[in-house]
Amino acid sequence: MPRESVTAIVAEMVANVIEVTVEVGASVDAGDAVALLESMKMEIPVIVEHGGVVRAIKVAPGDVVQEGDVLIELTT
Numbered sequence: 505m506p507r508e509s510v511t512a513i514v515a516e517m518v519a520n521v522i523e524v525t526v527e528v529g530a531s532v533d534a535g536d537a538v539a540l541l542e543s544m545k546m547e548i549p550v551i552v553e554h555g556g557v558v559r560a561i562k563v564a565p566g567d568v569v570q571e572g573d574v575l576i577e578l579t580t
Contacts, residue, residue, distance in 0.1 A: 513576040515569040519543035530558045538576050556580040
């Protein structure tokens with residue numbers, strides 16, 4: 505039985521969370537946007553590099569995140 509792998513999707517900069525576009529249990533494909541951040545009056549989509557299933561959502565709209573903070577965890 506293969507082991508489940510967990511991938512953390514992290515913030516690349518200090519930003520405000522505007523929207524989370526997925527729910528726990530949702531399947532995502534590489535290239536999908538899973539959240540929308542705002543920094544310096546610019547909206548930045550958070551795009552996943554690998555497909556998987558959303559295991560946990562660590563942020564909510566209105567949160568302020570720091571560079572490196574975990575936003576979403578995916579299982580593959």
